[in-house]
Amino acid sequence: MADPVTFLPCCSLTALFFCRIIKTVVKTFKYFFGLRFEVKGLENFKVEGPAIIVSNHQSILDMMGLMEVLPDDCVQVGKKELMYTGSVGLIIYLGGVIFINRKSTTSAKMVMAEVAKTMTTENVKVWVYPEGTRNCTGDLLPFKKGAFHLAVQAQVPVIPVVYSSFTTFYNPKKNLFTSGKIKVEVLPPIETKGLTSDDVSDLTDRCFRTMRETLFRLSGRPSEAKDSS
Ligand SMILES: CCCCCCCC/C=C\CCCCCCCC(=O)SCCNC(=O)CCNC(=O)[C@H](O)C(C)(C)COP(=O)(O)OP(=O)(O)OC[C@H]1O[C@@H](n2cnc3c(N)ncnc32)[C@H](O)[C@@H]1OP(=O)(O)O
Ligand SMILES: CCCCCCCCCCCCCCCC(=O)OC[C@@H](O)COP(=O)(O)O
Known part of the structure; x- marks a missing residue:
């Protein structure tokens, strides 16, 4: 299809x-x-023009966290399977979600290249979960590069957003779900003006390191505890 x-x-x-x-x-x-x-840090969304927003993705509960901070002029990138979830798919489609096929890098890249053009003409921000899937381990998965290619192609800043770990109050495997507090921090924009595709790996690493540090700080976890870098 x-x-x-x-x-x-x-x-x-x-x-x-x-x-x-x-x-x-x-x-x-x-x-x-x-x-x-x-x-914290909502003022960091106030950049002139479009931007790529990247954040960690732990669970469906992120949709609540998303709505707490989502700027009005922002669309999300989601897996295309979500489009086939009946009324939910229809609602988020009408809400402007951009669907990509994660199983086909070629097709995902084509869609993202189109987004790079459109986001500038339409002046919208695009929200991407660079881990590419949900991950509730209290750490980050290695980042996929699509969001950063997109930022470099459109020459727009990357704004990282970090949600503290849910592990203390939410663990579906252990049937743990209590009330809890989630700390959210919008970090200062990282400029990409003048960067080329050769710089995408460095940009990805830089965002990853900053977000991982912030995740550990917000979750009250010492950063040396599981530091693989
Ligand atoms: C309580 C309940 C309440 C419920 C109510 C809720 C209401 C909510 C309402 C409404 C909100 C809806 C919100 C929906 C949210 C949904 C979230 C999701 O679905 S998250 C999953 C999908 N998102 C992603 O996957 C993006 C992140 N992924 C990427 O960006 C990947 O990079 C991707 C898919 C584009 C390609 O993935 P690869 O697996 O092939 O991995 P790679 O390593 O990044 O790429 C392979 C090679 O291609 C290059 N490449 C990637 N993208 C490129 C590009 N654009 N241009 C050129 N090269 C590119 C890379 O540089 C790499 O090459 P070299 O290894 O460096 O040589
Ligand atoms: C008019 C009434 C309006 C009611 C609004 C409710 C709308 C409900 C929309 C539900 C949207 C659900 C979005 C799910 C996002 C999500 O968390 O998807 C999982 C993917 O990220 C990653 O997938 P995976 O690789 O399987 O971890």
């Missing part, structure tokens, strides 16, 4: 409408789950 084409309707009224509804509804979920969010 053909891969879905890139769809960046964030500027359209439909997407804005759906984003608002999703945000308002999902933001109320935290009261049922007993979760509190402590957000």
Whole structure:
């Protein structure tokens, strides 16, 4: 089956409408789950023009954390399987999610290249989970490079966002789910002006290191504990 084409309707009224509804509804979920969010650094989102936002991805609970900080002019990159989840797929499609096929690097790269062009003309930010999958271990998985290629191709800054580890209150394997506090930090933008594709690996490493340090700090875990770098 053909891969879905890139769809960046964030500027359209439909997407804005759906984003608002999703945000308002999902933001109320935290009261049922007993979760509190402590957000710092929101001023770092105030960059001129488009940007790539990268954050760690621990679980479906991230969708609540996403809505706590999501700028109005921002779309997310998601796996294309989400599009086939019935009404949820339809809602997030209408909300402007860009779907990629993770199993085909070629097709994902083509979609991302298209996004690089469109995000500049439409002046939107794009949110990518660079780990590429959910990971609730309290550490980061190695980053995929798509988000950073995208930032370099569009010559826009990368803004890292880090959510503290959920492991103290949430572990589906141990049936642990209690109330808890999630610390969120929006870090200062990392400029990419003048960088080329040769710099993507360095940029990826730099973001990874900064985000890992922040993750450990926010989660109260000493950074030397499991330092592989
Ligand atoms: C309580 C419940 C409440 C519920 C309510 C919720 C409401 C919510 C509403 C609405 C919100 C919806 C939100 C949805 C969110 C969904 C989240 C997800 O689905 S996360 C999974 C999908 N996202 C990703 O996978 C992105 C990250 N991945 C990437 O960027 C990858 O890089 C990707 C897919 C593009 C390629 O993956 P590779 O596995 O092939 O890995 P690589 O190592 O990065 O790439 C291979 C080679 O290709 C080059 N490459 C990659 N991208 C390139 C590019 N764009 N241009 C040129 N080269 C590129 C790389 O440099 C590398 O080459 P060299 O090793 O360096 O030689
Ligand atoms: C009008 C009523 C509006 C109600 C709003 C509710 C909308 C519900 C939308 C649910 C969106 C679900 C998004 C799931 C995101 C997610 O966490 O997907 C997992 C992927 O990242 C990674 O997948 P994997 O590799 O399997 O870990």
